[in-house]
Each structure stands twice: as structure tokens, then as C-alpha cells.
């Protein structure tokens with residue numbers, strides 16, 4: 351597995367080793383020991399999530415606070431998505447900064463997003479299937495949502511026109527409105 355630390359401390363890009371032959375291809379999509387050796391993180395994943403999105407759907411920017419904050423290991427298994435993580439760690443030198451990368455069924459890239467980040471993506475193709483592992487269970491009461499196009503974060507989303515949003519996401523909070531209990 352190829353491991354690349356990214357510009358926001360803690361974010362890591364993982365590229366699995368792919369074994370191709372006349373039948374097609376095989377790769378280990380997750381290996382706890384390889385993950386820990388690669389990231390130096392002893393993450394215990396408790397939930398696998400799978401979402402399916404039409405082109406131009408934006409999901410996010412979401413995160414959970416408190417003791418159910420979630421680390422996420424994300425990948426795309428059909429289509430492609432521009433995936434975004436936002437640093438919400440108040441003492442971080444990159445607090446409020448975002449990082450984005452294209453994840454696709456074709457590039458097989460995965461991103462490790464530790465607790466302390468908001469996460470979202472835009473589907474770039476019809477029927478984009480997005481899979482991710484989380485280190486805490488879903489908790490609707492602990493979930494927070496920052497508006498996808500918050501002007502203070504200013505994510506440069508690779509989309510033209512208005513995205514398809516859930517009601518919840520359309521009503522996302524502003525970054526500037528977040529209080530200490532919403533941050534890390």
C-alpha cells in the first residue's frame with residue numbers, strides 16, 4: 351500500500367496494491383495491520399457506510415462531536431467524487447482549512463480522515479457509490495452540518511450550477527457560527 355501524508359496534518363492518502371491478471375484485478379480494500387502500520391493510527395472501525403448519489407449531489411459537510419466523533423476511511427467503488435475534509439481542530443495550524451481530492455472506482459484511492467474534521471463530497475458521475483468506515487457509531491444528536499459552500503471555508507467545488515442537497519444540508523450552519531462545543 352502506498353501512503354501519502356496530505357497537507358492537513360492527520361489526513362492520509364492510501365493507494366492499495368492491485369494484483370492484475372487475465373481475469374481482472376484483486377486488492378485488499380482494508381487490512382487492519384497495514385492500515386495501522388501505514389497511518390500509525392490504532393483505529394477501531396465499528397460501522398461501514400455505503401451511499402449512492404446522482405451526479406452533482408453534494409453530501410456534507412458533516413461530522414459528529416464529543417465522544418462519538420468519527421474517524422472515516424473513505425473510498426469510491428463506482429463513478430467518482432470530489433472528496434473534501436475541513437480541519438475543525440481549534441489548535442491546529444490548519445484550522446478552518448480544507449483539502450479536496452478526486453476519489454474514483456478507477457484510481458481506487460482512499461483517504462483517512464481523523465476525528466476533528468468535517469467531511470463531504472460531490473458526486474461527479476451518475477450513480478456514484480461511496481463507501482466508508484467510521485470509528486464511532488452514528489449519532490443523529492451529535493451530528494453537525496456546515497453549509498457546503500460556506501464563504502469562510504470557501505471549498506473550490508468542481509461543479510457548475512446548484513448541487514442537489516438534502517433539506518438538512520441546504521440548512522447547514524456557517525463556519526463562523528460554530529462554538530467551542532461544535533469544534534475540537
Ligand SMILES: Cc1cn([C@H]2C[C@H](O)[C@@H](COP(=O)(O)OP(=O)(O)O[C@H]3O[C@H](C)C(=O)[C@H](O)[C@H]3O)O2)c(=O)[nH]c1=O
Pocket residue numbers: 399401409410412413422469470471487488516
Ligand atoms: C450517516 C448515517 C445516516 N443514517 C440515516 C439517517 C437518515 O435517515 C439517512 C440519510 O442520512 P444522511 O442524509 O445524513 O446521509 P448523508 O448525507 O450521506 O450523510 C453522510 O454524509 C457525509 C458525507 C458523511 O461523511 C457522514 O458520514 C454522513 O453524515 O440515513 C443512518 O442510519 N446511519 C448513518 O450512519
